[in-house]
Amino acid sequence: MIGHLQCVVLDCPEPLALAGFYRSLLGGEVNRPDPRWVLDDDWATLHTGSGMVLAFQRVPEYRPPRWPDPAFPQQFHLDIDVADVDRAHEQVVALGAASLDPGDLDPGETLDWRVYADPAGHPFCLVRG
Template identity: 55%
Template sequence: MIHRLQRVVPDCPDPRAPAVLHRGMPGGDTDRPDPRWSLDDDWATLHLGDGRVPAFQRADPYEPPRWPDPRRPQRVHPDVGVTDLEAARDAAVALGAEVLDAGGPRTARTVCGPRAGHPFCLVRE
C-alpha cells in the first residue's frame, strides 16, 4: 500500500461554519486536539463516531461553487443517505444550509449547501 486516504479537506471561507453544519447531520463533535494538525481559525475538524475525521480549510480569496453553473463547479459532493427527505432537508436548513435544488415530486434527492460552501445531496435511501 502506497498511501491511506485520511480525509477529504474542502476549501472554504470560514472552516467552522461547515464543520458545525455537518456535525448536526451525522453527529460527532468539532475540533478535538490531535497531534496530526493544529487547531486555529484556518482549520476545523469534525470527529465522527466511527473514527473518521473530515476537515475544512480556509481559502482566501474563496469563490464558492454555484449550483449548477459549470463555470463554478462543485469541489466536493458528498451524498448523505436519509430515510425522510423532507425532515432531513428541514434539519439541514435549521443548521444553516440553504436548499439549492429541491428536486421534484419524483426526485429522491435534494441539493443543499452551506451559504458559502460545498453543495451536498440529501438522498432518500
C-alpha cells in the same frame, strides 16, 4: 497500497462554522485534539462517529460551487497518510500524478506533506503519518 485516507478537506470561507454544520448533520466532535493537525482560524476538523474525519480549510475570496456549472466546480481534496512522503512521491508520480509543489526541494530537504493532482486534475496531498 501507498497510503491510507486521512481525511477529506473542504474549502470554505468559515471553517469552524462549516464544521458545526456537518457536526449537526453527521454527529461527532469538532476540533478534537489530534496530533495530525494544528487547529486555528483557518483550519477546523470534525471527527465523526464512524471514524471518518472531515477537515475544513479557509480559502480567501472563496467562490462556492454552483452545481452543475463547471465555471464554479466542486472544491475539496483528499489527504493521504503515508509513512514516507519521498517514497510515496515516486509511487504516485509513476501512477500518473503531477506534483503541484512550487519548485524542487533543496538537497536533503524533507517535507511532511506534498501536493499533487490526479490524472484528471483533482488535488490531493501526501501527508507524513
